[in-house]
Amino acid sequence: MMYRRSVLGQFWITISMIVTFAAIGTVFGFIFNSPVIQYLPYLGCGLVFFNFLSLLLNDGASSFIAAEGFIRQLALEPIVYFLRSVWKTFFVLLHNALALALLFVFFPQGFSPATLLVIPGLVIAAAGTSGLALALAMLATRYRDVPQIVSAVVQVCFYITPIVWLPEALPVSVRDVILTWNPFTHLIAVMREPLLNTYPSLHTWATALGLAAAFIALGAGAYLWRRRQLAFWV
Amino acid sequence: MTTHLHLSDVSLDYPVYHQSSRKLSRELIRLATGGQLDRDEQRRVTVRALSDISARLEVGDRVGLVGQNGSGKSTLLKLLAGIYRPTSGTLSREGVVGSLLDISLGMSPDATGRENIYLRGVLQGLSRREITQLVPGIIEFSGLGDFIELPMRTYSSGMLLRLAFSISTVLSPDILLMDEWLAVGDAAFQAKAEERLHEVVSRTSILVIASHSANLIRSQCNRVIYLEHGRLIADGTPDDVLPLYFSSAD
Numbered sequence: 204m205m206y207r208r209s210v211l212g213q214f215w216i217t218i219s220m221i222v223t224f225a226a227i228g229t230v231f232g233f234i235f236n237s238p239v240i241q242y243l244p245y246l247g248c249g250l251v252f253f254n255f256l257s258l259l260l261n262d263g264a265s266s267f268i269a270a271e272g273f274i275r276q277l278a279l280e281p282i283v284y285f286l287r288s289v290w291k292t293f294f295v296l297l298h299n300a301l302a303l304a305l306l307f308v309f310f311p312q313g314f315s316p317a318t319l320l321v322i323p324g325l326v327i328a329a330a331g332t333s334g335l336a337l338a339l340a341m342l343a344t345r346y347r348d349v350p351q352i353v354s355a356v357v358q359v360c361f362y363i364t365p366i367v368w369l370p371e372a373l374p375v376s377v378r379d380v381i382l383t384w385n386p387f388t389h390l391i392a393v394m395r396e397p398l399l400n401t402y403p404s405l406h407t408w409a410t411a412l413g414l415a416a417a418f419i420a421l422g423a424g425a426y427l428w429r430r431r432q433l434a435f436w437v
Numbered sequence: 438m439t440t441h442l443h444l445s446d447v448s449l450d451y452p453v454y455h456q457s458s459r460k461l462s463r464e465l466i467r468l469a470t471g472g473q474l475d476r477d478e479q480r481r482v483t484v485r486a487l488s489d490i491s492a493r494l495e496v497g498d499r500v501g502l503v504g505q506n507g508s509g510k511s512t513l514l515k516l517l518a519g520i521y522r523p524t525s526g527t528l529s530r531e532g533v534v535g536s537l538l539d540i541s542l543g544m545s546p547d548a549t550g551r552e553n554i555y556l557r558g559v560l561q562g563l564s565r566r567e568i569t570q571l572v573p574g575i576i577e578f579s580g581l582g583d584f585i586e587l588p589m590r591t592y593s594s595g596m597l598l599r600l601a602f603s604i605s606t607v608l609s610p611d612i613l614l615m616d617e618w619l620a621v622g623d624a625a626f627q628a629k630a631e632e633r634l635h636e637v638v639s640r641t642s643i644l645v646i647a648s649h650s651a652n653l654i655r656s657q658c659n660r661v662i663y664l665e666h667g668r669l670i671a672d673g674t675p676d677d678v679l680p681l682y683f684s685s686a687d
Binding site for chain 1: 451452454461515518519520521522534536538539542543560
């Protein structure tokens with residue numbers, strides 16, 4: 204609906220992602236002095252997947268607030284408004300995946316069984332992040348400062364997650380702290396590494412799975428605990 | 438189970454989140470100051486919107502809700518619709534509830550009239566196929582003709598309401614909730630709408646309508662519930678209860 208009356212419609216999502224690839228790819232490719240054929244696919248996957256997770260969190264956190272009118276007037280189970288946001292985010296991912304596919308045509312990474320692991324990776328990362336987003340959505344409906352906090356924190360995470368930069372560029376001591384304690388690192392790794400034709404390590408899988416389980420428990424718990432209050436909070 | 442709405446000792450507290458109690462920083466300050474500084478903020482303000490309401494609505498009841506503004510009529514309707522849950526007491530509800538509380542909710546100005554029929558229909562709990570069957574009838578009744586293919590932002594407010602009304606009144610719920618009688622459109626449409634509304638009302642087993650009009654209640658209702666400050670003051674036939682309310686209003 205948002206793209207009614209625009210000529211290219213929702214493909215603006217795809218186009219702006221391609222432009223971002225080109226811009227960041229050129230500048231940082233030179234800075235890191237890394238071959239384009241390796242750097243661009245790494246960057247592309249990172250950007251697309253980070254964009255996906257960040258939209259899940261940002262849009263998800265405001266989903267009940269945005270559905271205020273509905274929640275006050277309809278006796279629907281409020282989670283449908285959250286799922287609507289998740290669904291919308293998934294469609295944005297599909298449009299960005301198109302940009303990624305185009306990138307892979309020019310910089311092929313090869314195809315192996317490892318590539319297929321992107322599917323479980325995507326499921327784990329999406330489900331886990333949605334769980335966290337649901338918990339944040341409950342909190343955000345009660346405390347209206349939360350959406351701003353979420354957006355600021357996610358913004359910071361973009362810089363401390365290896366998306367634009369390569370982990371090797373950091374000194375080992377710093378690298379360990381940042382990579383270990385940043386959930387985005389693991390959730391993005393399980394989606395990105397398969398597409399770059401490598402197997403994510405067992406440690407990466409375990410961490411991503413653990414995070415996802417914890418986030419889902421948190422989101423489900425918060426929702427079941429306080430869903431009756433939502434009509435008063437909005 | 439037959440259709441019914443049974444309330445026993447239902448109370449509803451409405452928490453009020455004014456600007457400062459909504460802010461997370463307040464809570465953090467409270468934590469940091471050990472609750473000393475912000476003692477007033479700690480007491481959450483609540484409004485008792487409904488207080489110990491007991492009533493048994495059965496098949497055939499045509500209930501008019503009367504009371505001054507802020508007496509809890511709308512809150513009671515929302516409670517009956519299942520939007521709010523009672524803070525204490527129990528509400529037992531059997532039957533499909535339909536409401537004509539906000540008939541244009543969920544309609545999008547950028548979508549065409551036809552698309553909006555689907556958007557509204559889904560919110561009313563209809564499946565896609567059911568809506569498709571109803572579409573010709575809805576368009577016919579709304580009298581919008583070819584305008585139905587145009588985005589709704591091009592409609593006049595009267596046209597918009599005619600469409601919303603035409604969609605909302607296709608349903609036939611067991612329990613119908615209304616906030617005042619709906620009157621939409623120009624003179625010709627109003628007559629048609631009146632007839633349609635009477636049909637919907639006659640199909641439902643239980644009607645609950647909040648209204649300030651004695652004439653409306655006398656013509657539509659066989660039972661009147663009179664609320665004041667969230668308390669049930671009287672519950673009985675229109676002849677018994679209406680004089681009570683209108684004498685207090687003088």
